[in-house]
Amino acid sequence: xxxxxxxxxxxxxxxxxxxxxxxxxxxxxxxxxxxxxxxxxxxxxxxxxxxxxxxxxxxxxxxxxxxxxxxxxxxxxxxxxxxxxxxxxxxxxxxxxxxxxxxxxxxxxxxxxxxxxxxxxxxxxxxxxxxxxxxxxxxxxxxxxxxxxxxxxxxxxxxxxxxxxxxxxxxxxxxxxxxxxxxxxxxxxxxxxxxxxxxxxxxxxxxxxxxxxxxxxxxxxxxxxxxxxxxxxxxxxxxxxxxxxxxxxxxxxxxxxxxxxxxxxxxxxxxxxxxxxxxxxxxxxxxxxxxxxxxxxxxxxxxxxxxxxxxxxxxxxxxxxxxxxxxxxxxxxxxxx
Ligand code: SF4
Ligand code: MG
Numbered sequence: 001x002x003x004x005x006x007x008x009x010x011x012x013x014x015x016x017x018x019x020x021x022x023x024x025x026x027x028x029x030x031x032x033x034x035x036x037x038x039x040x041x042x043x044x045x046x047x048x049x050x051x052x053x054x055x056x057x058x059x060x061x062x063x064x065x066x067x068x069x070x071x072x073x074x075x076x077x078x079x080x081x082x083x084x085x086x087x088x089x090x091x092x093x094x095x096x097x098x099x100x101x102x103x104x105x106x107x108x109x110x111x112x113x114x115x116x117x118x119x120x121x122x123x124x125x126x127x128x129x130x131x132x133x134x135x136x137x138x139x140x141x142x143x144x145x146x147x148x149x150x151x152x153x154x155x156x157x158x159x160x161x162x163x164x165x166x167x168x169x170x171x172x173x174x175x176x177x178x179x180x181x182x183x184x185x186x187x188x189x190x191x192x193x194x195x196x197x198x199x200x201x202x203x204x205x206x207x208x209x210x211x212x213x214x215x216x217x218x219x220x221x222x223x224x225x226x227x228x229x230x231x232x233x234x235x236x237x238x239x240x241x242x243x244x245x246x247x248x249x250x251x252x253x254x255x256x257x258x259x260x261x262x263x264x265x266x267x268x269x270x271x272x273x274x275x276x277x278x279x280x281x282x283x284x285x286x287x288x289x290x291x292x293x294x295x296x297x298x299x300x301x302x303x304x305x306x307x308x309x310x311x312x313x314x315x316x317x318x319x320x321x322x323x324x325x326x327x328x329x330x331x332x333x334x335x336x337x
Contacts, residue, residue, distance in 0.1 A: 003070075004207050005031040005054075005175060010067035010077075012053045014279075021279040022065070023049045024231045026306070031175070034201055036208040038222030038239070040215060040254065044276040046231040047211045051177045054209075055094055056084045071175065090120070093173035095165050097180035103152035109136075109163055110148035113170065120171040135166040138196050140189045158185055165193055172204040179211040194220055215258050219243060224314075227251045230277055230287035233306060237315040247309055247317040249292045286320065294321060 010027040013020050024046040031037050039047045052058055054069050056076060069076040071091060076084065088094075104112055113132035114125055123131060129148070136144035139162040152160055161184060168176065178197070182190035194217065200206050210221050218225055218239065225242045227235040227250065235248040246252045253272035274291040277283055286304050289295040298320055306318040 002032055003030045004033050004072060005209075006068070006070040007050075007054070008068045008070070010050065010053060010069060011065045012049050012058065013063060013065045014058075015061045015063075016280075018280065022231065023062070023279055024053065027067075027226075027228075027233055029226055029233075029236065031207045031209065033174075033207055034205040035224070036201065036210055036222050038218035038225040039209060039211045039228060040213065040218055040225060041228035042213055042272075042276050044230075044278075045228040047228055048179055049231075050228070051094065051179050051209060051211055054177065055088060055092065056081075091173065092175045092177060093168040093171060094177040095168045095179065095181040097183050103160060103163065105152055108149050108151055109155075113148070113163075113167055116167055117170055132166075132170065135170045136163065138192075139163075139166045139169075140192045141166070158189070161185060162189065162193070165196075169196060169200050172200065173206060175207050175209070176200070177209045177211070180213070181210075182217070183212070183214070190217075197221070215254055227254070230282060231279070232287060232318065233316075234288065234318045235316065241315050245315075247315075247322055248288075248319050249294055249321075250288050286318075288319075296320070 007027055007029050010024060011022060012024040013022050027046070027050055029037060039050060041047050049058075049062070052062070053064055054076065056064075058064070064077045067077065071087065076087065079087070103109070110129060110132060113135070114128040117123060117128040117131060118125065121128070121131075133144045133148055136148060141147055141159060141162055147155070147159070152163070155163065165181060176197070182193050185193070197208060198221070201208060208221070210217065212218060222239045224238045225236065226233045227242075227248065229250050235242070235246070235251045237245075242251065243255065246255055250272070257271050272291055277287060277290065283290050283300075284303075285301045286292070286295070286299040289299040292299065302320070304318050304320045304323065306316050307322065309315040309317050309322055
């Protein structure tokens, strides 16, 4: 169809001393031009590995074991490394919480930005520098016309992060992957950057994958959401449905742990007890059963499938609590008596 990105049953594994571990499995989603998908979960749930799989930045031990990642029909799981390098430069930009591809220490911010901008846009050096200053201003960098001639080491970590964001947005990528892009920044700057991403989406029809543990950011930015737990998608829905009618006990726990605006310091925040299981010790059955208040014996032994809720194919959940409804419906519709 009209999708820019189609991830289908992605499975990513890592080689370790103790053998192969599956880090992400059966991740499936689609993204239309100009659409934002939020990927949410605690750290260790497989959100970052999902995005690094799409970028094919899995290091020497990681690899895509199964599934496909189609960007405008081209399967990124299959293309050569040389072709992948072009995709990374031209079609997909990524912003990391801690930039892995950090700024080059031997060139000024301006040199790096101008080079990047001219690679993607038809600007003279002078026009590119003017545009770079504007982009730096838009991400809240004060005295941008001075800062642009500085070297990366003379900036604070937060400022460098903003420079990275300005660079990623300046090329107007078709797909922007943002992995906890604003977590380390203060609230005002965070709001400014989210606004900037929204206007980029409007102006350039950029699709965004917003990876975060912060449901406030999801509510602000996403059209649809997938919730990941222990390497699997446990729920997916449009953003309104997810907040209004969350089904999975994990999603409900995440939503209950959002601080309210009228938060006072005495109020105790709900937090989901326990922690995400490690890849080496993944529980059998439902992976959430060690933390779930509704777990039954079946949850301990049998792995729940990811199924549509009430026949709505846009809302899916991986939990035995909703299986009853599904099977009743199907018995009913296939009943011949
Ligand atoms: Fe909880 Fe069972 Fe649902 Fe898993 S399948 S989330 S353990 S109720
Ligand atoms: Mg992460």
